[in-house]
Amino acid sequence: MDITAEKRADFGKKNKALRRQGHTPANLFGRGMASLALQVPTPALHQALQHTGRNALLRLSVGGGSASDDAYQVMVRDIQRHPISGQILHVDFYRVEMTERMEAEVPIAFTGISPVVESARGTLTHSINTIRVSGLPGAIPSSVEVNVSVLGDQQQTILAKDIPLPPGVALASDPEQLVAHVVARRGAQEEDRADATEETETREERA
Numbered sequence: 001m002d003i004t005a006e007k008r009a010d011f012g013k014k015n016k017a018l019r020r021q022g023h024t025p026a027n028l029f030g031r032g033m034a035s036l037a038l039q040v041p042t043p044a045l046h047q048a049l050q051h052t053g054r055n056a057l058l059r060l061s062v063g064g065g066s067a068s069d070d071a072y073q074v075m076v077r078d079i080q081r082h083p084i085s086g087q088i089l090h091v092d093f094y095r096v097e098m099t100e101r102m103e104a105e106v107p108i109a110f111t112g113i114s115p116v117v118e119s120a121r122g123t124l125t126h127s128i129n130t131i132r133v134s135g136l137p138g139a140i141p142s143s144v145e146v147n148v149s150v151l152g153d154q155q156q157t158i159l160a161k162d163i164p165l166p167p168g169v170a171l172a173s174d175p176e177q178l179v180a181h182v183v184a185r186r187g188a189q190e191e192d193r194a195d196a197t198e199e200t201e202t203r204e205e206r207a
Contacts, residue, residue, distance in 0.1 A: 001048050002059045005038040015090075024088050028060065028072065030095030038062060038093075045091065049076070053142030055104050060093055073098060075137065096137040103172050104140050105130045108163070112149030114182055122154055122182040131160055131179075135169035148180055157181040 008025060010018050015025045023039040048058060060074045077094040081087060096102060107130050116122035133140065144163055151158065161175035 001052055001056070002061065003040060003044055003048050004061045004063075005040045007062065008037040008039040010039075011037065019087075019089075024091060026091040026093060028062070028074065028093045028095060030072075030074075031097075033095060036062065040091065042088070045088065049079075049088075054107055055140045055142050057096070057137060058093075073137065075104070075140075098137055101134055101136055102140070103132055103134045106133050106141055107143045108179065109143045109145050110148055110180065111145050112147040114148050114151040116151060116154060116182045117148075120185065122184050124148055124151070124180060125183050126180050127178040128160075131163060131177075132172040133165060133169050134172045135166075139166060139168040141166055141169065146179060151180070151182050154182050154184050 005026060005028075008018070010025075018025060018039060019042070022042050024042045024045050026038040026040050026045075027035050028038055029035040052058065055075055058074050058076070060072045062070045062072070072093075072095045074093040074095050076091060078092040079088060080090040082089055108126075108128065110124075110126065114122065114124055117124050131144065133144075144165065146158060146163055148158065150156065158179045158181070159175065160171060160173045160177040160179055163171070163179065165171060
């Protein structure tokens with residue numbers, strides 16, 4: 001998706017006026033280049049963020065919309081929002097080289113239902129919601145799926161190394177990092193012991 005930006009001359013408190021005029025302050029940075037202060041039309045920025053996932057590649061043109069614009073392949077590295085209204089206050093774009101590997105934070109999408117949770121005997125706990133991966137910019141996924149239905153008992157865990165990754169993408173996080181596990185619901189262990197005792201007594205009566 002294409003975004004057109006212009007170089008920014010206003011800084012600090014003047015950025016408030018810039019936002020009122022329909023522009024969002026931004027910065028472009030990357031390896032081997034000086035950081036550029038930019039301003040992006042806010043409606044175009046919202047459209048781009050709504051129609052692309054995290055780590056999506058964008059084509060950022062810097063200039064006045066002419067054929068001589070400088071164009072960069074970028075990813076959104078950081079978005080600052082107002083804590084109450086959620087308004088986008090500032091965006092950082094990171095210039096990528098399509099032939100060079102890079103690292104990125106990727107959100108985890110949890111799917112499935114653990115049998116322990118489904119039986120109301122446990123609660124699923126997410127220890128992390130993102131993992132760090134490395135790969136070429138075009139191979140970095142917008143998210144990775146973790147199927148929690150494999151958690152059949154309270155002793156099982158899902159670690160970072162258990163997450164399936166697309167071809168050409170490698171895990172950059174600690175492989176032993178805990179991703180998800182099931183915590184026993186209060187009283188569930190006592191219920192299990194009571195059920196086991198009742199079953200034993202029934203067998204003895206039948207014997």
